[in-house]
Amino acid sequence: MSIINNRLSKEQYDQNFSDIHPPFETKDAALVEANRCLYCYDAPCTKSCPTGINVPKFIKQIASDNVKGSAHTIFSSNIMGAGCSKVCPVEKLCEGACVFNLMEEEAIPIAKLQRYSTEKAMANKWQLFERKPYPSLENGGRKKVAIVGAGPAGLSCAHVLSREGIDVTIYEKEAKGGGLMTYGIAAYKVTPQFCEDEVNYILSIGGIAIKYNQELGKDISLDGLQKNYDAVYLGIGVGLARQLNIPGEAVAGVEDAITFIYDIREKGYDKVAVGDNVAVIGMGMTAIDAATQAKRLGANEVTLVYRRTENEKPCTQEELDIAKMDGCKIIWLAAPKEVISEAGKVKQLVCSKMKLGEPDASGRRSPVDTGETFSLDVDMVIKAAGQMPFETLVKNNNIENKSGKISIGKNSETNIKGVFAGGDCVNGGKEVVDAVQHGKDGAMAILSYLNIN
Amino acid sequence: MADISSNFLGIKSPNPFWLASAPPTDKKINVLRAFEAGWGGVVWKTLGSQVKNVSSRYSSVDFGGHKIMGFNNIELISDRPLDLNLKEIKECLQLFPDRAMIISLMADNDRKSWHELIKKVEDTGAHGLELNFGCPHGMTERGMGAAVGQDPEIAKMVVEWVMEAAHIPVITKLTPNVHSPVPTGKACVQAGTNALSLINTIQSVTGIDLDTLVPNPNVAGKSVFGGYCGPAVKPIALKMLTTISQDPVTSKVPISGIGGVSNWKDAVEFMLLGAANVQVCTAAMTYGFRIVEDMCEGLNNWMDEKGFKTLDDFIGKSVNTITHWEDLDINYHIIANINQDKCIHCGLCYIACEDASHQSINLRYGKPYNTYTIKEEECVGCNLCKLVCPVNDCITMEEHRKGDEYLNWIEFQKRGLPLNDH
Numbered sequence: 099m100s101i102i103n104n105r106l107s108k109e110q111y112d113q114n115f116s117d118i119h120p121p122f123e124t125k126d127a128a129l130v131e132a133n134r135c136l137y138c139y140d141a142p143c144t145k146s147c148p149t150g151i152n153v154p155k156f157i158k159q160i161a162s163d164n165v166k167g168s169a170h171t172i173f174s175s176n177i178m179g180a181g182c183s184k185v186c187p188v189e190k191l192c193e194g195a196c197v198f199n200l201m202e203e204e205a206i207p208i209a210k211l212q213r214y215s216t217e218k219a220m221a222n223k224w225q226l227f228e229r230k231p232y233p234s235l236e237n238g239g240r241k242k243v244a245i246v247g248a249g250p251a252g253l254s255c256a257h258v259l260s261r262e263g264i265d266v267t268i269y270e271k272e273a274k275g276g277g278l279m280t281y282g283i284a285a286y287k288v289t290p291q292f293c294e295d296e297v298n299y300i301l302s303i304g305g306i307a308i309k310y311n312q313e314l315g316k317d318i319s320l321d322g323l324q325k326n327y328d329a330v331y332l333g334i335g336v337g338l339a340r341q342l343n344i345p346g347e348a349v350a351g352v353e354d355a356i357t358f359i360y361d362i363r364e365k366g367y368d369k370v371a372v373g374d375n376v377a378v379i380g381m382g383m384t385a386i387d388a389a390t391q392a393k394r395l396g397a398n399e400v401t402l403v404y405r406r407t408e409n410e411k412p413c414t415q416e417e418l419d420i421a422k423m424d425g426c427k428i429i430w431l432a433a434p435k436e437v438i439s440e441a442g443k444v445k446q447l448v449c450s451k452m453k454l455g456e457p458d459a460s461g462r463r464s465p466v467d468t469g470e471t472f473s474l475d476v477d478m479v480i481k482a483a484g485q486m487p488f489e490t491l492v493k494n495n496n497i498e499n500k501s502g503k504i505s506i507g508k509n510s511e512t513n514i515k516g517v518f519a520g521g522d523c524v525n526g527g528k529e530v531v532d533a534v535q536h537g538k539d540g541a542m543a544i545l546s547y548l549n550i551n
Numbered sequence: 552m553a554d555i556s557s558n559f560l561g562i563k564s565p566n567p568f569w570l571a572s573a574p575p576t577d578k579k580i581n582v583l584r585a586f587e588a589g590w591g592g593v594v595w596k597t598l599g600s601q602v603k604n605v606s607s608r609y610s611s612v613d614f615g616g617h618k619i620m621g622f623n624n625i626e627l628i629s630d631r632p633l634d635l636n637l638k639e640i641k642e643c644l645q646l647f648p649d650r651a652m653i654i655s656l657m658a659d660n661d662r663k664s665w666h667e668l669i670k671k672v673e674d675t676g677a678h679g680l681e682l683n684f685g686c687p688h689g690m691t692e693r694g695m696g697a698a699v700g701q702d703p704e705i706a707k708m709v710v711e712w713v714m715e716a717a718h719i720p721v722i723t724k725l726t727p728n729v730h731s732p733v734p735t736g737k738a739c740v741q742a743g744t745n746a747l748s749l750i751n752t753i754q755s756v757t758g759i760d761l762d763t764l765v766p767n768p769n770v771a772g773k774s775v776f777g778g779y780c781g782p783a784v785k786p787i788a789l790k791m792l793t794t795i796s797q798d799p800v801t802s803k804v805p806i807s808g809i810g811g812v813s814n815w816k817d818a819v820e821f822m823l824l825g826a827a828n829v830q831v832c833t834a835a836m837t838y839g840f841r842i843v844e845d846m847c848e849g850l851n852n853w854m855d856e857k858g859f860k861t862l863d864d865f866i867g868k869s870v871n872t873i874t875h876w877e878d879l880d881i882n883y884h885i886i887a888n889i890n891q892d893k894c895i896h897c898g899l900c901y902i903a904c905e906d907a908s909h910q911s912i913n914l915r916y917g918k919p920y921n922t923y924t925i926k927e928e929e930c931v932g933c934n935l936c937k938l939v940c941p942v943n944d945c946i947t948m949e950e951h952r953k954g955d956e957y958l959n960w961i962e963f964q965k966r967g968l969p970l971n972d973h
Contacts (some may be wrong), residue, residue, distance in 0.1 A: 125898040133616030136897050138898050139902035140898050143919075195919040199944065201895055
């Protein structure tokens with residue numbers, strides 16, 4: 099048993115990491131579905147989209163041969179509409195609310211149609227938005243805003259501000275933009291190339307500069323940004339993997355899912371080592387992405403270990419089905435207790451058998467240790483038990499927070515005047531689409547703060 | 552099993568479904584295939600004056616992702632040699648003696664041409680003639696087709712010529728490109744035609760190519776008005792059929808119904824409004840001759856369910872239900888009801904009523920599903936909500952009479968009853 103890279107041929111990698119939700123192959127195929135849409139009024143799909151995309155409108159625009167208008171409708175509400183069409187858990191959002199579900203009929207493939215329009219817009223580099231001219235001197239003159247983090251929240255905020263004629267500078271600690279879209283999602287959903295194209299497409303409006311490899315607290319300071327800009331928006335996300343706090347955790351072969359996924363996207367499939375038998379801790383979207391990709395990198399056996407039951411799983415059924423179809427094993431009601439290693443190599447994961455107790459703060463029944471244990475023979479453990487906010491960074495800057503999650507008021511403002519925040523660093527880690535909406539909210543708050551209508 | 556065999560002017564066919572005079576009936580190979588598929592009869596594509604056709608010839612109107620809601624053509628009458636057509640007609644008659652064989656005719660506008668043409672055609676043994684007074688393109692520029700049908704005097708004259716020479720039943724096919732087909736229909740009946748058929752195609756422009764800016768169909772950068780047909784024209788055809796069925800003169804002769812018949816239900820509707828049989832073209836051009844199988848089966852099943860034993864049991868049964876507006880009962884009142892168990896919360900009824908009717912539907916906000924209910928006191932019973940609702944029988948119109956007695960507009964005025972106050 100060993101953790102090695104380059105387990106498969108290039109063809110195998112390409113096949114394993116090809117697009118899991120392929121696009122419509124033809125215009126006709128898209129039209130069949132677009133024409134099926136009922137064009138609901140006050141549509142449930144739109145209400146179920148965190149960014150409120152006018153779904154019936156953009157679908158009917160596909161049907162009327164106005165794909166440019168369709169893309170505009172999508173991007174007006176969600177500038178990452180292209181990426182969201184690939185990564186959104188639509189089965190619990192727009193498509194889950196589609197009225198066809200109530201007729202026991204297939205929901206309209208909203209994500210696929212959204213991809214149809216947005217992909218065309220990106221491929222043709224349609225510039226669908228125009229920057230407003232700079233405000234006149236009487237109206238306050240040119241304004242500039244600093245954004246920390248070029249993830250979905252930051253980019254979304256930047257785009258709204260740029261449209262209003264504000265100069266935006268984004269400070270990003272990584273070498274690429276896109277945040278978790280670029281670094282934290284399975285490669286069979288979005289490719290690194292797509293993420294780069296998407297960021298470039300967003301930036302093509304102009305007025306947004308990104309400074310890469312600039313980390314808050316190291317290369318730049320909040321004080322400095324406040325001095326040099328009219329307002330600051332923090333979209334710093336979450337980053338630190340939650341530790342298991344169990345014996346034996348600090349050994350090579352125990353890795354966190356975020357790093358694992360990051361490496362797959364940064365280094366290339368053949369460069370990322372994976373064990374023969376891998377245990378993945380957790381059952382969120384990230385756990386699924388790690389487990390399925392471990393399998394797709396060539397691991398013999400991948401086992402997802404989750405301390406509650408299927409009823410409480412944080413991932414969607416669709417995601418779970420992907421893992422199952424990839425051949426991942428699933429053990430419910432099991433919590434990691436100890437990692438046993440030999441000569442610095444992982445040998446076993448000891449788990450406690452759990453049962454469900456009383457509901458906890460999340461409303462889900464919490465797992466209770468039964469005292470029984472069992473062991474899994476594994477040579478690699480991937481931890482996907484959630485991510486922690488940047489608590490120290492937040493506290494060092496005297497930003498009001500709840501266990502590191504930045505607290506904001508209704509207007510997206512933090513306790514520090516002129517400093518706004520949104521996205522995962524506020525909500526603790528939700529979907530890309532939630533962060534995009536936060537970015538829009540933040541931008542609107544900043545515009546109001548700067549007295550720009 | 553009901554008897555769906557048809558007897559039109561003594562011309563018998565195993566079912567009331569004939570193929571209309573058009574490309575599907577212009578030669579032996581098609582007609583034999585049609586008979587093999589089960590069609591009761593054909594009206595052979597119009598013979599007569601010599602013509603040459605252009606390319607392209609057809610165009611269509613698609614709707615909501617469905618192809619060919621409406622169809623138009625600029626094709627002229629048969630461009631094949633007359634002798635070849637006559638030879639093939641004879642052969643088809645020999646191979647399928649139980650099917651109706653009607654020959655559509657359009658001779659040059661003189662007595663001699665008509666007489667000569669009729670003589671030749673009758674020699675084939677065909678069962679009947681159909682006079683093409685309806686073709687709205689090309690032939691009209693030569694004073695034929697719709698140019699005849701649009702002028703009752705000319706139509707009458709031509710029918711008289713025909714009746715002088717014809718020994719087999721004559722059907723006169725009417726054009727819809729008039730304010731009413733009745734005047735020409737009357738003139739033709741008075742001139743002796745044995746039957747009428749309607750409608751022929753309606754002059755139309757189906758659309759324009761938004762790249763080239765040339766309307767369809769495009770013939771080297773130009774287009775002409777084409778004859779419109781297919782499902783889209785059915786309502787117009789039914790209306791014109793009704794006027795012919797209700798007129799005391801034209802209703803004396805049998806009518807062959809034409810115009811957008813695509814399935815057995817359409818056919819039944821034509822027959823309920825007085826057509827003794829129907830003719831089909833666009834549906835066959837879209838899907839091929841095989842559609843006749845379901846037409847026969849569907850008609851048969853419907854007749855069994857309704858207890859009709861023969862076609863005559865229901866032909867014309869709905870003619871008298873179409874009346875004058877002022878005879879309608881003003882006391883009849885219906886109110887929409889939304890079945891909440893069936894409602895899928897699409898909101899289409901709400902927005903239609905709110906924007907385009909009488910603001911009679913309540914919206915109670917819900918996330919993601921709103922609840923829609925009827926404001927009964929506001930509802931005028933217009934049907935719009937029911938029409939836009941995508942769920943079968945979710946919205947039903949329930950009867951709430953305003954008064955027990957029948958009350959029409961004339962009586963309403965006489966009594967000086969109050970008008971709406973909103």
